[in-house]
Amino acid sequence: MTFVADPLTARSNADISQADRSRVFHSWSAQGALAPMPIVSGSGSVVWDAEGNEYLDFSSQLVNVNIGHQHPKVVAAIREQAELLTTVAPAHANATRARAAEMICELAPEGFEKVFFTNGGADANENAIRMARLVTGRDKVISRYRSYHGNTGAAIVATGDWRRIPNEYARGHVHVFGPYLYRSEFWATTEEEECARALHHLERVIQAEGASTIAAILLETVPGTAGIMTPPKGYLAGVREICDRYGIVMILDEVMAGFGRTGEWFAFHAHDVTPDLITFAKGVNSGYVPVGGVIISDAIAHHFDDTVFPGGLTYSGHPLAAASIVAALGAMREEGIVDNAKRIGAEVIGPRLAELAERHEIVGEVRGSGVFWAIELVSDRETRTPVTPATMGAIKAALLSRGLLPFIADNRIHVVPPCVVTEAEARRGLEVIDAVLAEVGAGEAAPSLN
Template structure:
C-alpha cells in the first residue's frame, strides 16, 4: 500500500470540500472548524481520494464495512435488483425480502423465525423497545451507561454516553454500570468478581425500580463505541437469568458486533446466551444500502398474531438493501469471511496489540475479539489517567499522514478493519499504529 505523499489537490477533492462546507451539516459536530477527510473510492480494505492519497481502512468507516469496500458480488446484486425493481411498499411481498429474512435468521438462535426490517440500527433498537413494551405491558428500559444504541428518540435515551444528555425526551429509561474490569466501578480484582458485582448492581437497580415496571434490558452484546468492552465470563448468562426471574425481555444489540465482526456470525454466539430480541444493521450488508432490523423470538412474534403492531417504515425491507443483505451473507459464507476474521484477530491483531502494549507506555490496555479491538491510551499506567483529546487528535493526524485511517473515541484507538483484511494488511496497519504511538509517547510522556 502506498503512503499518501501527493501534495497536489485534485479538482474533485477541492470541490468535495467546498460543497461539503457550504451545504452539508455534519452529525455530532460543531460545524465551523470541520475539515472533513475526502474519499472518492475504495476496494477491499483500502480507500482513497481523487488526488491519489490511499489509506488502509482500520475504521471500517463506522465499523460497518465488514465485507470490505466495493465487494463485486454485492455491487452486482444491487445493480441487478435495481434493473428489476428498485422499490416497493413494505406491505407487499417480494422474493428478495423473504430471502434476506431467511439469510439473517439462519444465524439466529433456535426459536427465531421473524424479522422486522428497518433502515438502520437506531430504528432497530427503537422498534425492539416498542415490541418489548407492548409484549410485557410495562414501560421501563434498563441499559448501560457505557453504551450507544442510536440517534432516534428512545434509542438515544437508552444510550449511556454524553449524547444522551441533550436529547432526553423519551420516558422510562434507567441506566446501570456494566462490567469494565480495567476501570471497575465495583472495586473488583478479577473478571469473575467484576461479573458477579455488576450483576448484583443490575438486579438491585431493577428491584429498586420495581421489577413489574421494567419491560426490557437492552445491552450491546459487546459495547462497541464505548470501548469494545468484552463481557467477563458469566455476565450475559447472569443477565439472562435476572431477566427470566422478573419476566423482563432481554434485547441484545448486535448492530456493531454482529455479522463477522467478532469472528462469529453473531457476537452472542460466544457467550452462551439467547435473548428475546436481537437488533442488527451495519455488517449485515456492510452499509452498501442502509438496512437494519430486529430478529424476533417466536414468543414475542405471537403477541402480534392478532394484535396490530403499531410501527412501520416506508423503506422497511427496501429491495436494494435486501439484495445487498443476500449477497453479503452469501459471500461471507462462501468465502469463509467469518472464520477469516477470527483467524486474523487470533493470529495477527491480538498478538500484535499485546506486543505494542508491552513496549509502549501510552497503552494502558488492549482488548477485543476477531477484528473488533480497542487500544486504551493513558498518561500513567499506574493511575490509568486517560490521555486527553489533544493526544487522540495527534494520534489520528499522525496515522492519516502515514496512510492509516483510524477509528478514535474518547481516549482510545479502535482497531476495526474489515473482516476481509489480509494478515499482511493487518500487520502493516499495526506497524503504522505502533510507529504513531511511539512518536506520540516520546512527545507527551
C-alpha cells in the same frame, strides 16, 4: 484495484471538502471548524481520496464495512435488483426481502423465525423497545451508561454516553454500569468479581425501580463506540437469568458487533446466551444500502398474530437493501469471511497488540476479538489517567499522514478493519500504529511505577 478518478466529480481534496462543508450539515459536530476528508473510491480494505492518496481503512468507516469496500458480488446484486424493481411498499410480498429474512434467521438461534426490517440500527432498537413494552405491558428500559444505541427518540435516551444528555425526551429509561474491569465501578480486582458485582448492581437497580415496571434490558453484546468491552465470562448468562426471574425481555444490540465483527456471526454466540430480541444493521450488508432490523423470537412474534403491531416504515425491507443482504451474506459464507476475521484477530491483531502493550508506556490496556479491538491510551499506567484530547488529535494526524485511516474515540484507538483484511494488511496497519505510539507516546506517557 487501482485508483480511478470519477470524471463527473474530479476535483481536488480541498474543493470537495469545501463544497461538502458549505452545504452538508454534519452529525455530532460543531460545523464551523470542520474539514471533512474526501473519500472517492475503495476496494477491500483500502480507500482513496480525490487525489489518489491511498489509506488502509482501519475504521471500516463506522465499523460497518465488514465485507470490505466495493465487493463485486454485492455491487452486482444491487445493480440487478435495481433493473428488476427499485422499490416496493412493505405491505406487498417480495421474494428478495423474504430471502434476506430467511438468511438472517438461519444465523440466529433456534426459535427465531421472523425479521422486522428497519432503515438502520437506531430504529431497530426503537422497535425492539416497542415490542418489549407491548408484550410485557411494562414501560421502563434498562441500558448501560457505557453504550450507544442510535440517534432517534428512545434509542438516544437508551444510549448512556454524553449524546444522551441534550436529547432526553423519551420516557422510562434507566441506566446501570456494566462490567469494565480496567475502570471498575465496583472496586473489583478480578473478572469474576467484576462480573458478580455488576450483576448484583443490575439486580438491585431492577428491585429498586420495581421489577414489575421493567419491560426490557437493552445491551450491546460488546459495547462498541463506548470502548469495545468484551463482557466477562458469565455476565450475559447472568443477565439472561435475571431477565427470566423477573419476566423482563432481553434485547441484545448486535448493530456493531454482529455479522463477523467479533469473529462470530453474532457476538453473543461466544457467550452461551439466547436473547429474546436481536437488533442488527451495519454489518449485515456492510452498509452498502441503509438497512437494519429486529430478529424476533417466536414467542414475541406470535404475540402479534392476532394483535396489531403499531409500527412500520415506508422503506422496511427495501428491495435494494434486501438484495445487498442476500449477496453479502452469501459471499461471507462462500469466502469464509467470518472465519478470516476470527483468525486475523487470534493470530495477528491480538498477539501484536499485546506486544505493543508491553513496549509502549502510553498503552494502558488492549482488548477485543476478531477485528474488533481497542487500544486504551493513558498518560500514567499507575493512575490510568487518559491521555489528553490534544494527544489523540496528534495521534490521528500521524496515523493519517502514514496512510492509515483510524477510528478514534475518547482516549482509544479502535482497531476495526474490514473482516476481509489480509494478514499482510493487518500487520502493515499495526506497524503504523506501533510507529505512531513510539513517536507521540514518548512525550506523553509517564514511566510506570511497576
